[in-house]
């Protein structure tokens with residue numbers, strides 16, 4: 001059984017390709033963090049090596065060893081806390097790709113965070129992508145495909161994993177994790193449609209507290225002067241150089257917050273994401289004009305796009321600070 005939540009289109013395509021013996025030798029799974037890319041890649045590795053009738057069965061020794069991260073032929077290659085996936089890691093992968101499977105039928109290499117391949121590593125990967133040894137399956141996972149080399153992109157079959165509807169996440173939390181309905185409702189809204197985030201938030205208090213800190217900074221920034229705002233922009237720009245993903249998360253969180261304000265302004269407060277901050281949101285919504293909120297959401301989206309396109313982060317974030325409405329002024 002496929003363990004991934006939702007993503008029926010991607011699962012259906014992989015199932016048909018498996019049954020027809022027409023799997024592409026390399027896939028690229030694209031989607032937001034925690035949407036299920038790694039789960040789907042591991043499910044595919046299970047399906048390729050499964051000894052059961054319904055592949056992946058989740059219960060045969062092959063499936064269990066893969067799920068436990070103990071299978072000798074299934075490797076997940078990631079940044080391991082570093083800024084990039086280095087050439088040594090990809091060279092080593094190329095070497096082991098030429099060996100026969102050790103305990104299963106297929107060797108599966110999953111490159112988690114493929115957009116973080118160094119330039120040399122990506123070029124080295126091209127060799128394996130161009131002439132993949134038999135019995136080797138490559139799966140690249142990426143949040144932002146635009147950061148991949150076009151030559152890498154063109155050699156992979158792309159499957160896009162999209163965020164799931166909130167009720168699906170709610171149902172998943174209640175059904176699989178026995179979460180109380182009210183908590184499931186709150187977490188599902190906060191998950192932005194990513195079941196992995198919701199499941200992680202059940203056990204990792206840090207996720208929720210970090211979110212609260214980021215939102216606190218946002219609320220605070222709206223009532224301070226330029227100096228403090230620019231200092232924050234500089235801090236965020238420095239963070240971007242170390243970990244661009246986390247800055248993307250901050251901006252997504254902000255979009256969610258301002259979108260909530262927009263919903264409340266429009267009389268659709270029942271659909272807000274940040275349910276736990278409902279009282280603050282209603283209070284804040286009084287302070288801004290509808291136009292001010294809309295314009296700032298557009299500014300946030302623009303900033304995210306510009307950062308994606310490698311614009312100067314300090315400049316982009318300073319412009320964003322200039323565009324953020326002040327909460328102390330009653331706008332029109």
Ligand SMILES: [Zn+2]
Pocket residue numbers: 046049050051052055056057058059060061062063064
């Ligand atoms: Zn199995």
